[in-house]
Amino acid sequence: MxxxxxxxxxxxxxxxxxxxxxxxxxxxxxxxxxxxxxxxxxxxxxxxxxxxxxxxxxxxxxxxxxxxxxxxxxxxxxxxxxxxxxxxxxxxxxxxxxxxxxxxxxxxxxxxxxxxxxxxxxxxxxxxxxxxxxLHKHGSETLKQQYLGKLVSGQWTGTMCLTEPQAGTDLALLRTRAEPQADGSYRVSGSKIFISGGEQDISENIVHLVLARLPDAPAGVKGISLLLVPKFIAAADGTPGERNTLSCGAIEHKMGIKGASTCVMNFDGATGWLVGEANQGLACMFTMMNDARFQVGLQGLGIGEAAFQGALRYARERLQSRGLAGVQAPDKAADPIIVHPDVRRMLLTQKALVEGSRMLAAYTARQLDLVHGAESAEARKAAGKRAALLIPIVKAFFTDMGQEVASHGVQVYGGHGFIREWGMEQLMRDSRITQLYEGTNGIQALDYIRRKLLGDGGAELSALQAEFSQLCDAEADRRALAQMASVVQARLGEWRELSTEVIAACQRDPQEIGATSVDFLQYSAYVLLAGFWLQAAARAQDALEAGSGEAAFYQAKLHSAEFYLRRVLPRASAHREALLGGAQCLMAMDEDSFAF
Amino acid sequence: MxxxxxxxxxxxxxxxxxxxxxxxxxxxxxxxxxxxxxxxxxxxxxxxxxxxxxxxxxxxxxxxxxxxxxxxxxxxxxxxxxxxxxxxxxxxxxxxxxxxxxxxxxxxxxxxxxxxxxxxxxxxxxxxxxxxxxLHKHGSETLKQQYLGKLVSGQWTGTMCLTEPQAGTDLALLRTRAEPQADGSYRVSGSKIFISGGEQDISENIVHLVLARLPDAPAGVKGISLLLVPKFIAAADGTPGERNTLSCGAIEHKMGIKGASTCVMNFDGATGWLVGEANQGLACMFTMMNDARFQVGLQGLGIGEAAFQGALRYARERLQSRGLAGVQAPDKAADPIIVHPDVRRMLLTQKALVEGSRMLAAYTARQLDLVHGAESAEARKAAGKRAALLIPIVKAFFTDMGQEVASHGVQVYGGHGFIREWGMEQLMRDSRITQLYEGTNGIQALDYIRRKLLGDGGAELSALQAEFSQLCDAEADRRALAQMASVVQARLGEWRELSTEVIAACQRDPQEIGATSVDFLQYSAYVLLAGFWLQAAARAQDALEAGSGEAAFYQAKLHSAEFYLRRVLPRASAHREALLGGAQCLMAMDEDSFAF
CATH class of the missing domain: 1.10.540.10 (Acyl-CoA dehydrogenase/oxidase, N-terminal domain)
Structure with a gap:
């Protein structure tokens, strides 16, 4: 590969x-x-x-x-x-x-x-x-002076120690304890699991950010604090000093990302320091959550691109059977499989999903920049709202997409896709974790509905829909794009109606939050990507009309946009119909009856 | 597990x-x-x-x-x-x-x-x-006498040696040669890949069925013959005799089914005997194709069931967070995750797909029995047509379903789903091969459209649709089922119209065969399963009305049927819309432009 x-x-x-x-x-x-x-x-x-x-x-x-x-x-x-x-x-x-x-x-x-x-x-x-x-946002000056520069340069690496065997999604259940010491430090004791890079041999020091409870902490998530617990305590001269009392107890045997160490980390009265206020650990974690979830979304995108490249290369080289409309490569023993419509369907699905997601990634990245960098406080706040709305979509949709695109890659290779040396099956195995960590995709969907949609009664989503609707209006009069614009505009109208219905349903019955969440997130993502594909088509049309020397590139964009609208966007219909199926049919089954 | x-x-x-x-x-x-x-x-x-x-x-x-x-x-x-x-x-x-x-x-x-x-x-x-x-259908009496009994008892095992590095889907490209000998035997030479069980230590002899070309064979698929090439040539007393000149050159390193040896088999002038007529090898393979593809379909079903069981067990044990409508298990630290609607959505999707597929498996199995066992020649022929129509659906849909259901299993486990010891990720890896071997699922879909649908102008499919439509009519007047029956009946009507459109499109443009195939197969499967779920609901309603002592079991069937129709069947809409998107948007992209 x-x-x-x-x-x-x-x-x-x-x-x-x-x-x-x-x-x-x-x-x-x-x-x-x-x-x-x-x-x-x-x-x-x-x-x-x-x-x-x-x-x-x-x-x-x-x-x-x-x-x-x-x-x-x-x-x-x-x-x-x-x-x-x-x-x-x-x-x-x-x-x-x-x-x-x-x-x-x-x-x-x-x-x-x-x-x-x-x-x-x-x-x-x-x-x-x-x-x-x-650390930048919440750490004390002393901690920053000792640890931040080394983390920024990458000489030292960092970890996030959240999960415990009994506390995954539900951090309220975590038990790791931090006992205050006379010198202002804490002694941290407990066991954490699934710690990526918890121990390794690539950096000279590892700085663990650990969620733990102080002795007098209230129960639940309001009693969680964040502590910095280094493998080696920084010496006065900035080098790794005393070895801390923490260790890697085991590494996990996983489906994929086998090059990344996933560690059980045991803290045995390890020395640590509070980051941020006591009992405010979750708020501190929220600081990095948008970034971390955005990064996991990019994992789906990157793997998707790699799978597409592998599949395309193979589809152009592999000779097998003749085209349905007759021989395409008469000088060869058979035609390259890219001539077959179903192989093209898989390749174009990969391409349209990956490139569509890349546009959404860039749009979201821009918002993340504006959260800190916009000139006015108002603009920063607006960007924050927009980013918050999009992050769960980016994380969940991109990672589901990455898994699907990797699976298409395997399928294009036929039997060879299943063989390790070809590299395609590794992409499937590696990408599968992205749907699970940093909040499962189900949790992303709950966040999208509960905090982001219901949190403001749908106001921010309405604003986003209106923005895309205006983009459609802007292209509606151009003959080359009118048809595409009307397809996207119709979906945006459908999305607005659906949003209203979802909000009403969730307000009527809280079970609808979890019953509609995944389908509504998926629906939203497919319609959003349609909006981006319309924009891509418009810019491609601009370039073609301006006589660009890269006509083939822009023509391909138009083809991909057309493909996406005709053959991928219809998935939105299924998600819409399914979520309108409601919560009742999920909740009616008695727990014991599942086993029949 | x-x-x-x-x-x-x-x-x-x-x-x-x-x-x-x-x-x-x-x-x-x-x-x-x-x-x-x-x-x-x-x-x-x-x-x-x-x-x-x-x-x-x-x-x-x-x-x-x-x-x-x-x-x-x-x-x-x-x-x-x-x-x-x-x-x-x-x-x-x-x-x-x-x-x-x-x-x-x-x-x-x-x-x-x-x-x-x-x-x-x-x-x-x-x-x-x-x-x-x-062997039973095409082998000579001598070959049967020597090999069949041992294969039937399982003392000896069999393999299918079809694939070569350059010849997978396209068997026309195969090069293995068989030279006739004076004694009526052949010397078989060539290399085969992906031979499941090609070499192993569980049976005392291995009987390879090998596709090869005789010296004067016509080119392409009309010049392929089937030969029996045993590891040990049967001695007169029925024991394994002389070691044949064939060997395992390598075993593949695979994504899954690692317990099954997947071998490169080298035949070096190995002694073999013709099975069936010269150059009729493909016809002989067709004999076992229905059975083999049905069996691969069952692999998807079996793995799906295993994944559902694993997920259900975990969902009832794992405590994490509280229900959306309030605390469900106040005596526990958190609620079992089966209380969450989205977890139920995944479990019910698994259950409804697996049980629905099991009904279709049984229906198809019954037809396979009638192909040989029905009393009249007419009934045998009718069963043959019905089985031929359903086999590609069973193979492709069940194996896609198995992969999806296994993936839901991983998702229900959260991060633990990615860890090998829990067994869920193995089900995903094991099942991934089923979408590839015995004809990729894309090939199944082509078979469904080209041979089965276009082959008789849609007559057999119409008959199947009519049969299901009558079943709907029969339940339409029962108050408890009327709503379900009308949903299924509407889909059957839509299916009939869509079939007509697909046939017309494929006759107009052969590229439409490959452009509509996968979506039309998936659409068909979802509607078929809806028909079976209606039947299941009807039998459950019968039992409840008759005062069955297993009311909870039958009530669960009604719930599952309701869930399937409301939340799974909508996928048919997406497949319908996508295939109506047509071939043009697949074929328009220039081959070189994919790489942009």
Whole structure:
């Protein structure tokens, strides 16, 4: 499996759809179009040249625990060293702590490349960025001075220690304890599971952010605090000092991402320090939640792109049977399978979902930038609302999409798709975790309905729908796009009606929240992508009308948009009908009767 | 992962829906209801007690090739010995060759159990049954006398050697050669890949059925012959004699079914004998194709059942968060996750798809029995047409369904679903092959449209639709079922119209065959299952009205039927809309433009 970053499409999305250079200018970060393109080209070289070649072996070799030490697959440590040395680790870090302060609208493209090149490799650095966010926002000056610079540079890595055997989705149940000491530190004791990068051999120190309870904490989620618990306590000179009393008890044997160590971490009175206020741990975690969920969404996107590339390559090379309308390659023993309509259906489904999701990723990244970087407080607040609405969609839809697209990749390869050396089945196995961690996709859908839709009575969603509706109006009079615009406009109208019905149903019966959530999220995502495909088609039509020298590229965009509207968007109908089926048919079955 | 055969539902399907005892009486095989139930109970003990416990380890241990010998996972050889000794292997074999001649309507339930207990274990015996069919129908008396009895008893196993590196779907491309010898035998030379059970240590001999070309054979599929090539040539006394010149060159490293050896088989002038006429090899393979594809469909069904059982067990045990309508288990730290509507949605989707598919499996099994066992030639022919129409649906829909249901299983487990020891992710990996082998699901869909639908201008499908429509009419006046009957009746009407449109489109443009195939197959399956769920509801209503002592069981059937119609059947709408999107949007994209 070779991987090449989809640079042309990324430039289309960044510049032609979302004016990345103008965005950067407004943010005042000094990036212009040339610089952005230069960084992405270098990033593509790093992802394809240094990371992607490690991926296949990392799956075979996995991680190993011996005498408390975890060894990562061959090449990971060296590639990570380059990642740090070349400044990739610090791309999004805060400038005042040595970071480069890249906006998400640019950085997301690099992160997508990393995910596509090797999800296992990306896991280590992705969580570090989350730790940086939390520490930057909530950490004391002392903690920041000791730990933040090293995390920003990537010399030290970070983890999130949330889950315990009895507390996954439900953090109210967690039991890890933190006892205050006379010197202001805490002694942390308890066992955490599913800790990605909890122990490894790629960084000289590991900084754990641990959720725990203080002795007098109230029960439930209001009694949870966040603590920084390093593997080595930072010495005065900034080097890793005293070894803390925490250890990796086991590593998990998993379906995929075998190059990422997933650890049971035991804290035995380990020394830690409070991050943020006592009992405010969950609020601190929320700081990084948008970012972390956005990153997991990008994992689905990156794997989807990798699967599409693999499938396309094979479909053009593999000769098997003749086309339904006659021989296409008379000089060959059989036609390449890309001539078969059903193979094209799979490839185009991959392409339309991946490129459509990339547009939504960029749109969301832009909002994430504006949350901090917009000029007015009002604009920052508006961006915050928009990002909050979209994050659960990005996380859940992209990761479901990544799994589907990886599965199409396997299917295009036929029997070879099932064989490990071809690399396609690994993409399915690696991507399956993305639907589970950082809040299962069911939890994302609950968040979307309960907090985001019901939270403001549907106001923010209405605003989003209105924005897309205006985009349709703008294209409705152009002959080449009128038909597409009317299809999207009709769906937007349907979406508005459906939103009203969902809100009313949920207000009538709280079970409807969970009964409609997944289908409504999926419905929303398919209609949103239709809106983005209309925009892509419009920009492609602009370029063609302006006599672009890349006519084939823009023509392909029009074809993909047409395909999406005709053959993917219909899925929205099924989700709509299903959710209107209601909660009653879910709740009627007696618990014991499931077993019949 | 423990596995328990779903005996109550199997009895419901066999007796209450399809009158298995009456069916057996008409076939004259001496099986009555008591005997059938007794056999299934014993089968359930074997599947749960002897086979299922091997499954988890078989995935970890896999198969190993050393010095040309393949070792299967611990326990497989012993379990296979019991399988043979206890007569399970010979269940469906022809009576005149030592088989027990069980009808498919009964045997399918046992085979589903085996698939659910361990797909890897079942692979070895499943292919042997295919070899029995081919040899029984096409083999010479001498070959039958030497090999058939041992295959029927299961002492010897069989394989199907079709695929070569350059010839998968497209058998016209195969190159293996068979040179006639003076004594009437052939010397077979060539390399075959993906040969399940090609080499193993569970049976004393392996009988390969090999597709090859004779020296003067015409090109393409009309020049393919079928040969029997045993690992050990049968000695005069019926024991394995001379070792033949064939060997296992490698075993594949796969995503799943790691307990099943998947071999590269090299034939180096190996001695073989023609089965059937020269150049009629494909016709001979067709003999076993219906059976083989039906069996692969059952693999999806069996794995689906296993995944449902695992998910249900976990959903009732795992405590996490509180119900949306308030605390459900105040004595516990949290509610079992089965109280959450979205978890119920996943469980009921599993249940409704698995039980719905089981009804279609039984219906199809009954037709397969009637192909040989119906009294009149006319009835045998009618059953043959019906079975031929349904087989591609069973194969493709059940295996897609199995993968989906296994994925729901992983999702219900949350992060634990990704961990190997819990067994859920293995079901996903194991079932993924079923969508690929024995003809990819895309090939099944082509077969459904091209041979089955266009082959007779839609006549057989019309007959099936009419049969289901009559069933709706029969229930339309019963108050409890009228609403369900009208939903199903409306879909049947829509299906009829859609069939006409699909036929017209395919006649207008051959690309529409491949452009509509997968969506039309899926659409058909969802509507068919709706018809079966209506029948299940009707029998449940009968039982309730008759004052059955199992009211909870029948009430659950009514709930499941309601759930299926409200929340699963809507998927048909998406497939209908998508296929009406047509071929143009698939074929318009230039081959080179996919890569943009």
């Amino acid at each position: 070779s991987y090449q970053a989809p640079l042309r499409d990324m430039r289309f999305v960044l510049h032609e759809l979302f004016d990345a250079a103008g965005h950067c200018e407004r943010l005042g970060n000094g990036l212009d179009r040339e610089l952005i393109d230069g960084v992405l080209e270098e990033a593509a070289v790093f992802a394809a040249g240094e990371v992607a070649p490690l991926n296949r072996n990392s799956d075979e070799e996995g991680c190993h625990l011996e005498n408390g030490q975890v060894s990562t697959p061959k090449g990971f440590a060296e590639a990570y060293r380059q990642y740090v040395d070349n400044g990739w680790a610090s791309m999004t870090g805060p400038v005042e702590h040595g970071g480069q302060g890249f906006p998400q609208l640019v950085a997301f493209a690099f992160h997508e490349m990393l995910m596509g090149a090797s999800l296992s490799f990306r896991v280590y650095s992705g969580l570090t960025e989350g730790a940086v966010l939390a | 423990s596995y328990q055969a779903p005996l109550r539902d199997m009895r419901f399907v066999l007796h209450e829906l399809f009158d298995a005892a009456g069916h057996c009486e008409r076939l004259g095989n001496g099986l009555d209801r008591e005997l059938i139930d007794g056999v299934l109970e014993e089968a359930a003990v074997f599947a749960a007690g002897e086979v299922a416990p091997l499954n988890r380890n078989s995935d970890e241990e896999g198969c190993h090739l050393e010095n040309g010998q393949v070792s299967t996972p611990k326990g497989f050889a012993e379990a296979y010995r019991q399988y043979v000794d206890n007569g399970w292997a010979s269940m469906t074999g022809p009576v005149e060759h030592g088989g027990q001649g069980f009808p498919q309507l009964v045997a399918f339930a046992f085979h589903e159990m085996l698939m659910g207990a361990s797909l890897s274990f079942r692979v070895y015996s499943g292919l042997t049954e295919g070899a029995v069919l081919a």
